[in-house]
Amino acid sequence: MERDEFIKSLGLGLALVCTGTCLSSCGKSGNDGPDDKPDPGPGNNTATVDLSTQLKAVGDQAKVNGVLFFRIADGNTAAAFVATESICPHQGGSLVWKQADNKIQCQLHFSEYATNGSVLQGPQGTTGNTRTLKIYSTAISGSKLTATIA
Numbered sequence: 823m824e825r826d827e828f829i830k831s832l833g834l835g836l837a838l839v840c841t842g843t844c845l846s847s848c849g850k851s852g853n854d855g856p857d858d859k860p861d862p863g864p865g866n867n868t869a870t871v872d873l874s875t876q877l878k879a880v881g882d883q884a885k886v887n888g889v890l891f892f893r894i895a896d897g898n899t900a901a902a903f904v905a906t907e908s909i910c911p912h913q914g915g916s917l918v919w920k921q922a923d924n925k926i927q928c929q930l931h932f933s934e935y936a937t938n939g940s941v942l943q944g945p946q947g948t949t950g951n952t953r954t955l956k957i958y959s960t961a962i963s964g965s966k967l968t969a970t971i972a
Contacts, residue, residue, distance in 0.1 A: 867970060868968050868970055868971060869887040869968070870886065870968045872966060873898055877893045877903065878893075879893065880895060880896060880921065885908045888907065888909065888971070889908055890919065890926070891903060891904070891905050891967065891969065892921075900962055900967075903967055904919075904937050904957065904960075905957070905958040905959075905960050905969035906955045906958065907956045910933055910952065912928065912931060912945050912952040913931065914930070916928070916929045917935075925937075925942055928945070928952075931945035931948050932947075938957060939954045941953070941954055958972065
């Protein structure tokens with residue numbers, strides 16, 4: 823192979839690699855965050871916490887199977903708890919319940935959400951925006967609080 827042929831084939835190979843990388847990046851949806859659905863495991867569309875050992879006091883929180891559970895009131899009724907996705911839809915930061923401020927907050931860019939999932943404040947120090955959080959329905963059976971991931 824002569825020098826000119828080698829350089830042409832090298833250039834073509836590099837162009838193919840760059841094109842493939844670009845196309846695989848462009849295949850993602852318009853959302854700049856992580857996959858929106860938590861990973862509850864194969865064939866499982868619920869997440870469960872045991873109220874006899876978890877979420878005993880108002881403000882307590884737990885993360886199970888991609889769901890953030892937290893207690894907002896006394897009593898063991900479904901209305902005393904909120905279950906939402908545990909990963910921020912903006913860029914995958916960890917979400918936590920801030921009882922003193924009555925809001926859910928992303929630990930990466932500090933987006934803030936109400937208990938109904940609505941956006942109180944978008945990400946700080948970055949471009950982009952976020953969407954409302956998914957809030958999952960909850961049910962109590964005995965001492966088990968279960969969220970249905972839909």
